[in-house]
Amino acid sequence: MDQTTIQVGPELFAPAESSSYSGEYLPESLSIGPDTYTFAQPLNWNVLVSNTGGALLVAGSVTGVGTTECSRCLEAVEVPLNGEVEAYYLLNAEETELTEDEEDEFEVLGEDNTINLIPLLEAAILVDVPLQPLCREDCKGICPDCGVNLNEQSCDCAEARAKADAEFEEAKNPFAKLKELNLSNDS
Template sequence: MAAWGNVVIQVPSELFALAESSHFEGEWPVDVIEAGPDSYRFDKPVAWSIDLTNTGDALLATGSVRGVATTSCARCLDPVVIELDGEIEGYFVIGDGEAPADMDDDEFDHLPEDGKIDAVPLIEAALLMDMPLLPLCSEDCAGLCSTCGANLNEGPCECDADDMDPLHPFAALKGLTFE
């Protein structure tokens, strides 16, 4: 996990009363987030806001994070600017309390005894959730020619499949049908 800046929320003592709620917001200076095969580079910090609400057994964190990142088109590799608007969710069990039975282990944390919540994992998870599985410069991006590597968005390349050099390694694939 990237650690480009800390975001620590100090839970105020007033929040340890049922139904109390507090609002927090700030910026997270992040440089790069890796999402599977894709790298997202951020030129500016992302803006986050989180509301913490005391549900009795836990502090429920809800909020949002917004930022702009640049990644590469999955087809043509050109830079693509993606606006991210993620939804923050977290659940911090207070003291010896228990999480709801229907919650998986990875869906909640225990509130640290010092009352300091590290919000970076929540913010990063929210950004990751909003990142496209396949970032594209445009829905109809033509991609790169698999033979010569030319960017087909800039026009057709020289290697028309019909007059492919018979000695070319891909020529053997011609005429095969894939089901």
């Protein structure tokens, strides 16, 4: 058995019983939104499984470091992860009629009384990662014109673009004036 599966022991089927479990999880890579995370070291997880009466509550945390790309400059950036795991596994699911809402809320324990933690750990990480990972708060990103990393080099593109914009505005102006003239001639 790998370190991402919990075998629920018979003692946990009595109300108010609980057991803690911990282990490591090394995902190959995780795609989260537009970002792909890789892991040099396994993530550490620990959870407490407790019997709440009708369900097993799995609650705990998953911590570690993921590596992804800075959303502005595309350099590798290490993101500390600290996700919260929480899920309910309904006991005696086959005897209970579930509404649709309840079906979304509860997981169903496998026949062999195992809990596969991978989806829980991945969901916890997904909630925890930043929407836009950045190598640093004030990352200057990549120049859209010449492609240099503006954290490391500077380029004249922004200046050239501003000059071109100014010239464009100037070029538009005579026409605007001409239009005004025409209008006043007509009236």
